[in-house]
Amino acid sequence: MSKARQVLWTGAAAAAVTAAAAAFLLLKEPQPEKEMQPLLFEAEAGVLNGVHAAAELSGYSGDGYVTGFDDDEDSLTVFVEAPEDGLYDMWVGYSSPGGDKYTMLSLDDRQAAEIRLAASGTFTEAYAGKWLLRTGRNEVLISRNWGWYNMDYIKIRKARKRPEHRVERRLVNPDATPETVELLLAAMTENGPIPDPDLLVKTETHWSWFCTWNGDFINDGIQNSEDHIRHVLHHEYVLTLDEVKELRS
Ligand SMILES: [Ca+2]
């Protein structure tokens, strides 16, 4: 356990999960970093809906770019081939001569993000954050949002493993009890849906504890289904109180 990171889960919904009112998520040490060169996927090779390929402007990548994002339903699907499952950094190549714009990226109805495209008369890149991609084809949908920009490509690179967390051995609260000081756990406060430990592992979310509200938050079967609660509490990275008896005292 000494090499494991710890994420503490405490259930305020103790009435529903009495036997497991508190749990630790233990995340394994990351594997050695494996660098990957960026991969580029051209917008003009995607599926165009209400938009069209063009090559009038110079400085683009590949055979051109996609323009004509001027109607509400306009969109572009770029096929992004990932060499393996995992977390990737993503960028969009674009130009936006008319000022700052926003575009919307989404992936298989699982992830979505609004991306700011800073004003640029020449082709440039905007960072689009980290995305969980699956091996093989991933269909990234670019929806108009503000529109009036030119899309050149999508670029991905396997995300670097996050470095070890360095927890400052001094708590923010100067009145913390000696027991709290000894624990040195980073914490979140309140939540509805319980985080999926599978996603915590994939996204390398190493530290947090989270506290689920009672009532409908835990009992309506929607925000936290029974299957999900079982999944969390039986997950190999989750320790329930019966497994960490020393914390009861
Ligand atoms: Ca259009």
Ligand SMILES: [Ca+2]
């Ligand atoms: Ca291009």
